[in-house]
Amino acid sequence: MRAKGMSAVVLTAAVALSSVVGAPASAKGVKFKKAPDGARITAYKWVSKNKRQLDVTVKSPALGGQSVKVRLLLPRKWSMKSKRTWPIVYLYHGGHDNYTSWARNTDVETVASKYDAIVAMPEGANGSYTDWFNGGKGGTPKWESWHIREVIPLMQLNFRASKVRAAIGNSSGGQGAITYAARYSRQFKYAASLSGLLHILKPGVPTMLQYVNSGNGQDANAIWGDPVFDRGNWKLHNPYDLAAGLKGTKIFFSSGTTGRPGPGDPNVDPWDIGLISEAITGGTDQDFHKRLKQLKIPHIAHLYGDGRHNWPAWRREYKFVWPRMMAALHARKY
Template sequence: MTRHEGRSRTGRGPRAGALLAAAALVMGMTAVAAPPGTAAAAPTFTRAQPFRPADTGARITAETRLGPQEVDITIESPSLGRSVKTRILLPRDWRADATATWPVLYAYHGGQDDYTSWPRNTDIEGWAAGYDAIVVMPEAADGAYADWYNYGFRGTPKWETFHTKEVVQLVERNYHAGTARAAIGDSAGGQGAITYAAKYPGMFRHVASLSGVLWLRAPGMPSLIMATNALNGQDPIAIYGFLVLNAANWRAHDPYELAPRLAGTKVFFSSGTTGNPGPGDPDAPPWDVGLFGEQAVGATNLAFRDRLDRLGVPYTADLYGDGRHNWPAWTRVASRVWPDLMASIGAREL
C-alpha cells in the first residue's frame, strides 16, 4: 500500500469497443472465532422494550437469528417504499439490555448483489469476531447509493437516506451501535462509502473503497454508468439525470467533485489499473469484461488520487496494477485494511 506521497503504477485507458462490455462490471457486478480455550458467549437478545423507529418512520418489523452473533433484520422503509433486509454481526459480549455502545463498521455491497454479499464472498464473520465491534451490512440493490433524481421529481427510492439516516438510526437505537463509525465497500459500495463520507463529514472516522468508481464524470464513464443501469433493467436517466442538463446533480454524487470534503476523514482506496489478471483471479481471456471493467475503474482511482494530491487531502491507496474486478482482489485487500478500520473506531481486539 502506498500513502499519498507515493505514486502507484499507472494503467492505460479502457480498450476501444469495450465500453458496453465493461459496463456490466464498472458500477458493481460482484462476480475470528473465540481464542483457543475460550467459550464465546452468545449475545442476549431478550428485549424489555419494543424496537424504536427511525425519524422517517422506518421500523424493524422482523428479527431473525442466524447464529450466536448474527442476525437479519427486516426494515420497512418509507425512503424506499418497501421492506428490505440488513445483516448485523454482534460482538460476543453484546446484550439487548446493555447501556454501553459499541463501535460500528458499515459494509456496503456492489451492484447486482445484495446484503448477503460480504458473508458469501469473504470471511467477514471471522474478521468481525476478532474485535469488540458491530458490523452492519445493509441492502443496497442496484440503487447506486443515491436518492434518485427521477427527472426532478425525486421521491423513492432514496437509498442514500435509507443508509445514512434510517439504517444508522435503527442500529443505534436498537442494537447499541455507537457514533464511532467506519465504512468499507466493494465496487458500487466503495463509491457509496466515499460519497457518504464526503457528503456527511464526521459520519465516518475511516472509509475504504475497493474498486469503486471515484470519478463519475470521467471521459467515457457516464456512458458506462448509464449502460449498466439499462442492463440492470432500470431507466438509465432516473438515478442522476441527464449528464449535461442535470450536471449539478451528477457532481453532487461524484467522489471526485466532493473530494475537498474528505479532509478530516481517514481515506483508503484500492483498485487494479492494468486490465491484467492478478493473484487468485480466474483464468480469463484478455477481453474479459472483469479485466476491462477494472481498468476503467482504475483510471478513475488514479484521477481521484491526483485530485487528493492537489488538494493536500491525506489518504492511503493500494493501486495494485494487475487485478480483475472480482472478490479475490477485494478479499485480499479487505483483510489487510480491516485492522486499520477497527483501530480507527477504537474497537478492542479480542
C-alpha cells in the same frame, strides 16, 4: 442525519431477541424504536448458532414502504441490556448482489469477531447509493436516505451502535462508502473503497454507467439524471468533486489498473468485462488519488496494477484495511 435519543435501552426488545432460536420472528409487540422518518423493524432472525449474526427486516419509507434487510455481526460481549455502545462498520455490497454478499463471499464474520465492534450490512440492490433523481422530481427509491437516515438511527436506537462509525464497500458499495463520507463530512471516522468508481464524471465513465444501469432493467437517467443536462446533480454525488468533504476522515481505496488478471483471478480473455471494468475503475481511482493529493488530504491508495473486478482482489484488500479501520474506531482486539 443526527438522530436523537440514541442512548435509550429497549428492555422488551432485549428479552425478545435473547429468546430467538432461528425461525423468523415478528417484531409485533417488541418495542423497537423507529427511525425519525418512521422506518421500523418488523422482523428479525438469528442466522448463526452462536447468536452473533442477525438478520433484521425493516419497512422503509425511503424505499416506498418496501421491506428490506440488514445483516448484523455482533461482537462477543454485545448485549442489548448493556449501558455502553459499540463502534460500528457499515459494510456495503456491489451491484447485482444483496445484503448477504459479504457473508457469502468472504470470511468477514471470522475477521470481525476478533474486534469489539458491530458490523451492519444493509441491502443496497442496484440503487447506486443515491436518492434517485427521477427527472428532477425526486421521490423513491431513496437509497442514500435508507442508508443514512434510516439504517444508522435504527442501529443506534435499537442495537447499541455508537456515533463512531466507518463505511467500506466493494464496487458500487465502495463508491457509496466514499460518497457518504464526503457528503456527511466527519460523520465517518474511516471510509474505504475496494474497486469503486471514484470519479463518475471522468470522460467515458458516464456512458459506461448508463449502459450498465440500462442493462439492470432501469431507466439509467432516473438515477442521477442525464450526465450532460443534469451534470450538477452528478457532481453532487461524485467522490472526485466531493473530495474536500473528506478532510478529517481516514481514507483507503484500492483498484487494479492494467486490465490484466492478478493473483487468484480466473484465467479469462483480455476482453473479459471484469478486466475492462477494473481498468476503467482504476483510472477513476488514479484521478481521485491526484485530487486528494492536491487537497493535501492524507490517504492510503493501493493501486495495485494487475487485478480483475472480482472477489479474489476484494478479499485480499479488505483484510489489509480491516485492522487499520478498527484502529481508527478504537475498537479493541480480543
